[in-house]
Amino acid sequence: MRAMLEGNRVSRISVRGFAVASATAVTTVGAVVGVASGNPQSPSDNLETTAADATLLADVPMGQQAQVQVSSLAEQADAQAAVADATAKKAAEEDARLKAAKTAESKKAAADAKAEEEREAKERAEKERKEKEARERASRDSARDSVGLTAKSSYTVAEVQALARQIIPADQFQCFSNIVQHESTWNYLAVNQSSGAYGLVQALPGTKMSSAGADWRTNPATQIKWGLSYMNERYDGPCGAWTFWQANRWY
Structure with missing residues (x-):
């Protein structure tokens, strides 16, 4: 000691x-x-x-000198640890931000790709619909042109209506039928005694129907073709003509 x-x-x-x-x-x-x-x-x-x-x-x-030095070192270590924690927190926040931005970008890209696919599918469907309508229209035109080539001496109401179904588009047939029913009750030889209107659709004068065929007096198919053409040009179709007829009792 x-x-x-x-x-x-x-x-x-x-x-x-x-x-x-x-x-x-x-x-x-x-x-x-x-x-x-x-x-x-x-x-x-x-x-x-x-x-x-x-x-x-x-x-x-x-x-005591050693204790002071240890305390100073501890404070320095705490300060360094605080800086390291702050740096790590900032790095984590930046990493999270980058991941969120990347996720949002991926979602947007996926949404854009889906929207583009839907747009293309819609365009294809619309194109196919138009092509189908064109084929059906061509088929109707061909059938309409072929109807009545072999003329008959007379036609029943059922036969005339069957001809009309071959010529008139399905979604327009009922409107066409309503007009013909009111105008001539499906009589292709009907004549209005006061005005001279003639045929199924009561063309005035009847000679107008010669643009569809020279046999307009006796061939209901020729009258139906002319009546459809007239309704399409003036009323955008039989249903438009039927709407006008209901309001005015003529078309």
Whole structure:
């Protein structure tokens, strides 16, 4: 124990000696600077002050000095950890933002691709519909042109209606039938005694129907063709003509 105390005393004495020596050197320099600057100061005063300060610092126990150093290191470590946490948090937030942006971009691209597919499918469906309508129209035109090529001496109402079904589009037939029923009760030889209107659709004058065929007087197919053409041109179809007829009782 005595040896340890003596060792500690030697350490403190050594520290004091070092502090005094350092203070002496610093004081000497300060004195020289003071003289040069015109502010002379007693070298002994500077020496005593510095030596005393050094002695006070040297008197701090070694354990407490170590504790102060450890505390300072701990504070530095805490500060570094806080900076690291903040950096990691910022990096995580940036990563999350980039992932969210990438996800949104992917969803938008998928939505755009789906919309494009739907648009193309709609265009294909519309094209197919028009092509189908064109084929059906061509088929109707062909059937209409072929109807009545072999003329008969007379036709029943059922036969005339069958001819009309071959010529008139299905979605327009009922409107056409309504007009013919009111105008001639499906009699292709009907004549209006007061006006001279003639045939199934009561063309006025009847000679108008010659544009559809020279046999307009006796061939119901020719009368039906002319009546459909007239309704299409003037009323955009038999149903348009029927709407007008209902409001005016003529067309």
